[in-house]
Amino acid sequence: MTEKEAYADLGATTQEAMDIAETSMDIVRTFVPDETLNDRLRQKAVHSTGDIEFQHLIRCQNNPVVAGARAVLDEQPIVTDITMAKAGITGRGHDCPVQKAIGNGAELAAETGMTRTAASVLELDKQGVYEGAIAVVGNAPTGALALADCIEDGTRPAAIVATPVGFVKAEESRKRIREVADEYDIPAVTNVGKRGGSGLAAALTNELIHVASDARDGEVDLTAHE
Amino acid sequence: MTEKEAYADLGATTQEAMDIAETSMDIVRTFVPDETLNDRLRQKAVHSTGDIEFQHLIRCQNNPVVAGARAVLDEQPIVTDITMAKAGITGRGHDCPVQKAIGNGAELAAETGMTRTAASVLELDKQGVYEGAIAVVGNAPTGALALADCIEDGTRPAAIVATPVGFVKAEESRKRIREVADEYDIPAVTNVGKRGGSGLAAALTNELIHVASDARDGEVDLTAHE
Numbered sequence: 392m393t394e395k396e397a398y399a400d401l402g403a404t405t406q407e408a409m410d411i412a413e414t415s416m417d418i419v420r421t422f423v424p425d426e427t428l429n430d431r432l433r434q435k436a437v438h439s440t441g442d443i444e445f446q447h448l449i450r451c452q453n454n455p456v457v458a459g460a461r462a463v464l465d466e467q468p469i470v471t472d473i474t475m476a477k478a479g480i481t482g483r484g485h486d487c488p489v490q491k492a493i494g495n496g497a498e499l500a501a502e503t504g505m506t507r508t509a510a511s512v513l514e515l516d517k518q519g520v521y522e523g524a525i526a527v528v529g530n531a532p533t534g535a536l537a538l539a540d541c542i543e544d545g546t547r548p549a550a551i552v553a554t555p556v557g558f559v560k561a562e563e564s565r566k567r568i569r570e571v572a573d574e575y576d577i578p579a580v581t582n583v584g585k586r587g588g589s590g591l592a593a594a595l596t597n598e599l600i601h602v603a604s605d606a607r608d609g610e611v612d613l614t615a616h617e
Numbered sequence: 618m619t620e621k622e623a624y625a626d627l628g629a630t631t632q633e634a635m636d637i638a639e640t641s642m643d644i645v646r647t648f649v650p651d652e653t654l655n656d657r658l659r660q661k662a663v664h665s666t667g668d669i670e671f672q673h674l675i676r677c678q679n680n681p682v683v684a685g686a687r688a689v690l691d692e693q694p695i696v697t698d699i700t701m702a703k704a705g706i707t708g709r710g711h712d713c714p715v716q717k718a719i720g721n722g723a724e725l726a727a728e729t730g731m732t733r734t735a736a737s738v739l740e741l742d743k744q745g746v747y748e749g750a751i752a753v754v755g756n757a758p759t760g761a762l763a764l765a766d767c768i769e770d771g772t773r774p775a776a777i778v779a780t781p782v783g784f785v786k787a788e789e790s791r792k793r794i795r796e797v798a799d800e801y802d803i804p805a806v807t808n809v810g811k812r813g814g815s816g817l818a819a820a821l822t823n824e825l826i827h828v829a830s831d832a833r834d835g836e837v838d839l840t841a842h843e
Contacts (some may be wrong), residue, residue, distance in 0.1 A: 406730035407759065411785045418784040441782040441811035475816065478704035504632035533633065556667040556816075558644040559637045585667035590701065590782075590814045 422446070428456040428616045431598050432580050439594030440586070448582045450569060455550050457613050458578035459525055459599030460606055462549035463487055468524045469596060470515065471589075472508050476529035479593025484604040487525070492534065508534035516541040525599065527552045528568075529592025532560035535568050542571040551579040552595045554587035561585055648672070654682040654842045657824050658806050665820030666812075674808045676795060681776050683839050684804035685751055685825030686832055688775035689713055694750045695822060696741065697815075698734050702755035705819025710830040713751070718760065734760035742767040751825065753778045754794075755818025758786035761794050768797040777805040778821045780813035787811055 403412040415438060422443040423434045432455070433446040463469075469489045471477040477491040493507060496514030500507045508531035515521060521541060526548040528535040532555040542548070553568045555561040565581040572579035580595055605611040629638040641664060648669040649660045658681070659672040689695075695715045697703040703717040719733060722740030726733045734757035741747060747767060752774040754761040758781040768774070779794045781787040791807040798805035806821055831837040 403732075405726050405732055405736075407735070408732040411732070411759070411783075415783055415785045438783070439814070441784065441787065441813060475701055475704040475819070478701040479815070500631050506629075506631055506634040506637070509633070510631075533637070557637075557641055557664070558667065559641045561667065587667060588665070588814075588816045589705070590816045593701070 419443075428602065428611070429454075429580075431456060431602060432595055435594050435598040436582070436591060439591055445582075445586070448584050448586065450581050450583060451579075452569060452572045452581075453576055453578040454617065455552075455578040455580040456599060456602050457616050459550040459552075459580075459596075460603040460611075460613055462523070462525050463600050463603035464606065465523075465549075467549055468520065469527060470520055470524050471527040471592070471596075472512070472529060472531045472534040473589060476527055476589040476592045476596075479529075479590060479597070480527075481597045481600060483600075485600045487600075490520070506531060506533040509537040512537035512541065516544075516546055521546050521548050523547070523549050525550050525552065525596065527592050527596050528564075529554055529556075529587070529589035531555055532557065532564035535564035536560070539564075539567045539571045542575055542577060547575070548577060550599065551577060551581075552592050552599075553579065553581045554592045554595070556585070556587035556591075558585055561587060645669075654828065654837070655680075655806075657682060657828060658821055661820050661824040662808070662817060665817055671808075671812070674810050674812065676807050676809060677805075678795060678798045678807075679802055679804040680843065681778075681804040681806040682825060682828050683842050685776040685778075685806075685822075686829040686837075686839055688749070688751050689826050689829035690832065691749075691775075693775055694746065695753060696746055696750050697753040697818070697822075698738070698755060698757045698760040699815060702753055702815040702818045702822075705755075705816060705823070706753075707823045707826060709826075711826045713826075716746070732757060732759040735763040738763035738767065742770075742772055747772050747774050749773070749775050751776050751778065751822065753818050753822050754790075755780055755782075755813070755815035757781055758783065758790035761790035762786070765790070765793045765797045768801055768803060773801070774803060776825065777803055777807075778818050778825075779805065779807045780817045780821070782811070782813035782817075784811055787813060 403409045423446045429451040436445045466486045473493045492511035496510030500510035535553045629635045649672045655677040662671045692712045699719045718737035722736030726736035761779045
């Protein structure tokens with residue numbers, strides 16, 4: 392596998408898949424700048440949504456690519472909100488434990504009536520799971536809001552990927568993530584608008600893993616981007 | 618749980634989640650017609666993408682909602698291309714076995730260099746898995762192209778949900794699905810354009826399950842829509 396092929400897509404292993412992934416990223420780079428490490432998140436967002444305009448909806452705070460890649464190299468946990476985002480995280484190029492929040496906190500959800508995702512985030516945070524982790528919220532606005540609460544209460548994830556989708560609370564939840572990221576200097580990648588979702592969140596997280604692989608291979612010097 | 622709450626989202630079980638799901642669908646219905654059963658797929662597409670324009674990108678052929686709901690009621694298998702789409706299929710409201718194609722056909726992929734997804738679809742088709750099944754392709758254009766080949770070779774899924782995303786072969790693969798759906802009278806829901814993805818595919822499939830639940834509960838009369 393050549394370096395270029397390896398870059399194209401960690402998920403592509405056969406010749407045809409690598410050809411498709413390479414051609415696809417070439418097209419993406421025709422439309423999205425390739426100047427900063429954060430541009431790789433914009434490229435990946437375009438790649439995963441199939442929409443060249445999506446690049447303009449991505450917001451990066453506190454150098455999320457460097458922080459995320461370092462967390463990957465340190466084998467910190469990747470914690471997603473729901474099963475679907477977890478399923479989208481590549482198994483290649485990292486040794487991070489990957490876990491999902493949903494499934495935890497069932498009692499809290501039943502007692503309070505809050506969403507299962509919010510309860511699961513609060514429950515995992517109580518166990519210290521988010522400290523130093525890559526916190527990924529792809530689907531659930533209330534999961535992102537709960538994560539913001541945890542950060543206000545002192546939790547410090549290594550990086551946040553938050554792209555909840557939809558018409559109710561999704562934008563608000565990402566705005567709140569940006570506020571706490573700003574206030575407590577947490578590296579974060581989010582999007583604006585009502586779009587988003589687990590596929591986008593997984594793709595952005597996979598790009599952090601990809602940059603970590605490139606750093607490990609000496610193709611990217613993370614210190615040069617700090 | 619009231620009927621309205623049950624309708625809002627099979628995935629929502631707590632009060633807050635149901636409130637969000639209901640409000641969200643109310644907003645969606647402000648923008649998307651609610652006149653035909655196929656409109657439910659358009660609503661769901663908008664709901665899952667967070668984009669009210671997405672309704673115009675959905676293409677329905679041969680009454681996919683009725684055919685899909687009947688297949689769900691008949692407990693036919695739901696077969697997705699990749700893990701992520703499978704992870705997005707609700708566990709509630711149906712007794713269909715849900716399986717993914719990826720992971721099968723590894724030898725064929727290694728021998729030929731074709732994508733793992735395409736090889737997995739061809740392998741499962743050899744086993745007869747797609748006959749009468751709900752065939753879901755959310756991610757892999759080559760998976761959709763392989764499925765179209767299988768249909769040309771005589772396989773008849775009960776319904777197809779095909780929404781591969783991206784810049785290379787994705788549009789082409791959906792166009793080919795539409796051609797074989799047309800030629801062999803296969804019920805199919807697809808989208809046009811470069812967007813799509815596993816989240817959309819899972820959401821559309823979940824709506825087939827949802828309509829089946831409504832039919833089971835007597836809220837929808839499928840025969841009235843044939």
